[in-house]
Amino acid sequence: MKLLIIGGTRFVGRHLVAAALARGDQVTLFNRGQTSAALPPGVAWIQGDRGGDLSALRGQRWDAVIDTCGYLPADVARMAGALDASVGRFAFISSVSVYASSATCNHEDSPLGHIDDTDTTVVDGRTYGPLKALCEQAVVQRCGTRALIVRPGLVVGPHDPTKRFTWWPARVARAVRDGQPMLAPGAPGRPLQFIDARDLADFVLHALDAGCGGAYNAVAPGGFTTMQGLLDACAVAAGGRPSLVWANDGDLARLGVEPWMQMPLWLPEGGEHAAFMLVDQRRAQAAGLRQRDLGDTVADTLAWWRALPTAQRQFDNTGLSPEREAQVLVALADDRQPRA
Ligand SMILES: NC(=O)c1ccc[n+]([C@@H]2O[C@H](COP(=O)([O-])OP(=O)(O)OC[C@H]3O[C@@H](n4cnc5c(N)ncnc54)[C@H](OP(=O)(O)O)[C@@H]3O)[C@@H](O)[C@H]2O)c1
Incomplete structure (x- = not known):
């Protein structure tokens, strides 16, 4: 073509x-x-x-x-x-x-x-x-x-300039390296939906070849993975198991943690974007959209991130800073302490 x-x-x-x-x-x-x-x-x-x-x-x-x-x-x-x-x-x-x-x-x-x-x-x-x-x-x-x-929907994978998805493989790798606990947001089983940029590219080219017209939601199917599934894939890529401290929607809201940019991919249940990652994509799937293994997306994203020059390996406004996350973990531990 x-x-x-x-x-x-x-x-x-x-x-x-x-x-x-x-x-x-x-x-x-x-x-x-x-x-x-x-x-x-x-x-x-x-x-x-x-x-x-x-x-x-x-x-x-x-x-x-x-x-x-x-x-x-x-x-x-x-x-x-x-x-x-x-x-x-x-x-x-x-x-x-x-x-x-x-x-x-x-x-x-x-x-x-x-x-x-x-x-x-x-x-x-x-x-x-x-x-x-x-x-x-x-x-x-x-x-x-x-x-x-x-x-x-959310596009992920190597070269993602927003670093929202990248935050998770990188965060888990740091937790595995340092042996320190890390925050995990929302509910472990909450569905996540995104698309690897390479699967998106393949779909667009395939749809052009096939003469497809009209609109197509291009994301992985509902139930493709969950927050727990993503963190598991990140653990495999990092080569170890991080100690996860789950904080539910109420905990995070009470501690002033903002969805999406401060805790990437976390969207609270019942919130204004609660169904952002529950989009119907059956039309695209029927037209040939295919998803690679989540493990490949995570591993390739982590490899790309690790290969970036140090100056570019920054999250800027994406994700909690290490100091802020440590504060949240201390506050959660305090809350969960049995009271006399
Ligand atoms: N990231 C996500 O999660 C997400 C989710 C849903 C939809 N999307 C959509 O996916 C697309 C992603 O874009 P991308 O940035 O990754 O695409 P890209 O094609 O990889 O990069 C943007 C390109 O646009 C060119 N460009 C920017 N301004 C231009 C101008 N005024 N005239 C000519 N060329 C210009 C840039 O080159 P120069 O700067 O050299 O001109 C660059 O080549 C967007 O349409 C976005 O809305 C993204």
């Missing part, structure tokens, strides 16, 4: 490029050249800013385009307009955040989020989902049945 990828050098796009090259596809990237200057051998590059002049994209034909970095509807509409006549199929990487609510389980036809200020260029926690929904609409309006809309 002759493939154009808008983006392609950070995380999801990087794995798309690798998967496409491995299949023998002919790959061209369009990006500014800011995120990464080094491209894999054999990849053609068109330099440009999607918010600016798109004329460099004219005069060529591609079997498919995959737009990985569309966040603003006007930009996505311009891109679809510029490419409409020269591409066979248009795949847009969207998100399960398009849904109006993640308090209850979503399927592809669930209501989408709404935003009044459709021209805003501010992409934040409030606008990201509804803007992505409008981006999808722009692609479908232009490309009709040639549009493939892929809605990933």
